Amino acid sequence: MKVCIIGGGNGGQALAGVLALRGFDVSLYNRSEQRIERIIKTKKIELQGSISGITYISFATTDLREAISGRQLLLVVLPAFAHREIALKLAPYLEDGQIIILNPGRTAGALEFYTALKQFGVDKDITVAEAQTFLFASRITGPGVVKIFGVKNAVPVAALPAQKNTILKDAIEKVLPEFRIVPNTLHTSFANIGAVFHPASVLLNAGWIESTSGDFEFYTNGISPSVAKVLQAIDDERCAVAKSFGLETMSALEWLKYAYSVEGEDLYEALQLNKAYKGIKAPSSIDNRYILEDVPMSLVPISEFGKVTGVRTPTIDTIISLASVMLGRDFRKEGRTLEKLGLLGKSPEEVKRIMEVGI
Known part of the structure; x- marks a missing residue:
């Protein structure tokens, strides 16, 4: 499984580091270079706290096309107000079979994202999904260093349309076993804590x-x-x-x-x-x-x-x-x-x- 983390903030760096620690091929994208400059150079992320260790991702970049090319799972770890914008930026580069999960979607995030792609004219066979919340409580403590304060036992997630939940489940069960499939995005959206x-x-x-x-x-x-x-x-x-x-x-x-x-x-x-x-x-x-x-x-x-x-x-x-x-x-x-x-x-x-x- 090749994974791309979209967003190099507190959550994005934590998720990239944890998935690399779990043995997955991870790329990391951030719009600006400043926040991920150290990771671009060293490919190293240091995890502290509930999950600790030094791990290496495949690469970090400010080039969105490069970041998602050939990657099956795209994990968007951005504030919800950026969801529509990143959907439109992703639209020209998406590939058949890719799965996009908003971490989290907040309320109706998947609907906003899905609709934006349709309005752009994307006709690729992709899956859009939203998580109810973010998996970790985490904060960046230094360049390429992130502290994880806690890990949730379980996080509900659903695809839009819901008929793609099976595809979603098959893709995430080994990558993110903490995720739990729920019937549809009404469940994730209204469970917005x-x-x-x-x-x-x-x-x-x-x-x-x-x-x-x-x-x-x-x-x-x-x-x-x-x-x-x-x-x-x-x-x-x-x-x-x-x-x-x-x-x-x-x-x-x-x-x-x-x-x-x-x-x-x-x-x-x-x-x-x-x-x-x-x-x-x-x-x-x-x-x-x-x-x-x-x-x-x-x-x-x-x-x-x-x-x-x-x-x-x-x-x-x-x-x-x-x-x-x-x-x-x-x-x-x-x-x-x-x-x-x-x-x-x-x-x-x-x-x-x-x-x-x-x-």
């Missing part, structure tokens, strides 16, 4: 982040009992929207047990007990991917799906509005709206079908 944990925690800690440049532990110090109540309200709304489409998705509390084997009386206690989150610092600014990615590409589409079935999402809508005011942007307009996803005016049943078979 980043939407619950990230945006509100940043906004409610904005003063602390801006006064210390994020010099505190994000999950341990930043999520107090009162902040956890807001996260719980967001989670309740997310689950209510999923239920309106006939899905019984895991709550955030259930997911922490599923992914990290952590249990608690409530969300606050479970987050405090999660060893995988220990040592993870807060972002240094509120202008970061926890807002730029998780508001428009997670909270906005969840709110939009709620409109289809008449489920109100007042807490989610408040966080969207607050983020827009604090960053001076219209995240509702920028985000994955029903119109942008080709779902405007569709019935709940039509939306369910499109999320399963595509447009």
